[in-house]
Amino acid sequence: MAIILELPEKKSRPSGPVSHDAKASEWKVETVTDYEALLWLQPAWDRLAEGLDASLPFLSHAWTRTWWESFGAGKELHVLLVKQGEELKAIVPLMLSWEKIHGMRVRRLGFLYNYHTPRCDFLTARDAKEACRPIWKYLxxxxxxxxxxxxxxxxxxxxxLQAIRVLAYDDGFCPEIRESRPSPYVRIGAWDDYHGGLSRKHRGNLKSSHNRLAGLGRVRFEEISAEGEIGQALHDGFQLEAASWKGKNGTAITSDEATRRFYMGFAARAARRGWLRLHFLASNQRRIAFDYSIRYGNKQYGLKLGYDPAYSAYSPGHLLCLYTLKEAFERGLSEFDFAGVDDKWKLRWTRLSRPHSWLYVFSKSLRGRMLHQIKFRILSCLRGRCRRPAAPAGT
Structure with missing residues (x-):
C-alpha cells in the first residue's frame, strides 16, 4: 500500500506583529533541561514576570515548578531562555514528550499543559517584541x-502566537490554528450596575436560595489566605469538591494523587506570595461550598469550585460565587476570570468570554508530514469538513 503525502496548498501569508529590524547577533537562546536548573532560575523568572502588567499566574515560576513536580514524570523539561546580550527578555516553558496520536508515535515539543492549565503563552518583556524571532530560529x-x-x-x-505563525509560514511550514472553547470573565466596575445586569430570573433564584438557606440558620462567607491556616481549609475544600458529581466521575482533586499534589503544592507557594484565596460558604458553622481562587496582579482567577450535594436545593455553588464576586468588586479588582471553558453555569454570570487558540507547527520529517495530513486533512474529510485550506487573514 502506497502512502502519498501531498504538500498542502500554500496559504496566503498570515498577518502578524513581526518586524525585521532586530539583529540576530544580539539575541541568544539557552535551554533549561533539568529540575535543579529550573529551581535556580526562580529569581530571574520572578523579576521578569513582576515587570509585566499582563502576566498570568499560570506563567509564574511557582506554577511551572509545581506543575512539573506533579505532572512531569516521563517527560523532558525544555525551557527556553531568550537573552538580548546578557539580559533575560523572554521565557518559554516547554517540554518534550513522546505521544501516541491517531495511532502514530510522535515527538511533541510544547507547553507544560494538561487539563489543569487554563492558559499558556510566552513570558516576554515589554521591550522585547523581537524575541519570537530567535525563538523560532532555535526551534x-x-x-x-x-x-x-x-x-x-x-x-x-x-x-x-501570531508572530510564530508568521515566521513558520515564511520558512515554508504550514502552521495550523484551531480554536478552543472560550473562557468567561467578568469586567469589574460598579457592583450595583453589574448585579442589576444579571438576568431577572438568575437574581430571583439567588435571592430565593439565600432566603431559604438563611431559614436553616446563620449564613456565613469565609475567606482564608494565610499560609498557616490553609491546611485544614484545603482538606475541607477538597472533601466538598469530591462530594459532588466530580467524585463520582473521578475528576475531583482527591481522585488522583498527582492532581492533589499539584493543588496542595501550588496553594502553599501561592499563599507564601499572597496570591491564594480560599472561600467557603457556611450554614450554621458547617462549610457547604468551596472556592479555590488566585488573586494575581489586579485580577482574580477562580480555579476550583465544589459544594455539599446535601445542600444542592439551596444552590450553594452559585451563592458562594455571588459572595466571591461581590468581594472582588469591593476590593477594587479589575477582572474576575472564571478560568477554564464556557460551562453553562458560568454564563449565568457574564456575557464576556476570552477566545483561545492552539497553534500547531509540523516538522518536515516523515512523521511530521504524516501527522499533519491525518490531523488536518484526512480526519477533516471523514468528519464531513473536507475543504480547501482556508487562507488566513493578511497578505
Whole structure:
C-alpha cells in the first residue's frame, strides 16, 4: 500500500506583529533541561514576570515548578531562555514528550499543559517584541527534536502566537490554528450596575436560595489566605469538591494523587506570595461550598469550585460565587476570570468570554508530514469538513 503525502496548498501569508529590524547577533537562546536548573532560575523568572502588567499566574515560576513536580514524570523539561546580550527578555516553558496520536508515535515539543492549565503563552518583556524571532530560529534549527510543536490554549490575540505563525509560514511550514472553547470573565466596575445586569430570573433564584438557606440558620462567607491556616481549609475544600458529581466521575482533586499534589503544592507557594484565596460558604458553622481562587496582579482567577450535594436545593455553588464576586468588586479588582471553558453555569454570570487558540507547527520529517495530513486533512474529510485550506487573514 502506497502512502502519498501531498504538500498542502500554500496559504496566503498570515498577518502578524513581526518586524525585521532586530539583529540576530544580539539575541541568544539557552535551554533549561533539568529540575535543579529550573529551581535556580526562580529569581530571574520572578523579576521578569513582576515587570509585566499582563502576566498570568499560570506563567509564574511557582506554577511551572509545581506543575512539573506533579505532572512531569516521563517527560523532558525544555525551557527556553531568550537573552538580548546578557539580559533575560523572554521565557518559554516547554517540554518534550513522546505521544501516541491517531495511532502514530510522535515527538511533541510544547507547553507544560494538561487539563489543569487554563492558559499558556510566552513570558516576554515589554521591550522585547523581537524575541519570537530567535525563538523560532532555535526551534527550526533543532527540528530533529520534534515532529510537531504544540502551543496550546493561548489567548487568540497573543502577539507571540501570531508572530510564530508568521515566521513558520515564511520558512515554508504550514502552521495550523484551531480554536478552543472560550473562557468567561467578568469586567469589574460598579457592583450595583453589574448585579442589576444579571438576568431577572438568575437574581430571583439567588435571592430565593439565600432566603431559604438563611431559614436553616446563620449564613456565613469565609475567606482564608494565610499560609498557616490553609491546611485544614484545603482538606475541607477538597472533601466538598469530591462530594459532588466530580467524585463520582473521578475528576475531583482527591481522585488522583498527582492532581492533589499539584493543588496542595501550588496553594502553599501561592499563599507564601499572597496570591491564594480560599472561600467557603457556611450554614450554621458547617462549610457547604468551596472556592479555590488566585488573586494575581489586579485580577482574580477562580480555579476550583465544589459544594455539599446535601445542600444542592439551596444552590450553594452559585451563592458562594455571588459572595466571591461581590468581594472582588469591593476590593477594587479589575477582572474576575472564571478560568477554564464556557460551562453553562458560568454564563449565568457574564456575557464576556476570552477566545483561545492552539497553534500547531509540523516538522518536515516523515512523521511530521504524516501527522499533519491525518490531523488536518484526512480526519477533516471523514468528519464531513473536507475543504480547501482556508487562507488566513493578511497578505
Amino acid at each position: 527550526k534549527e533543532n527540528m530533529t527534536l520534534w515532529d510537531f510543536l504544540d502551543f496550546c490554549q493561548m489567548p487568540a490575540d497573543s502577539e507571540s
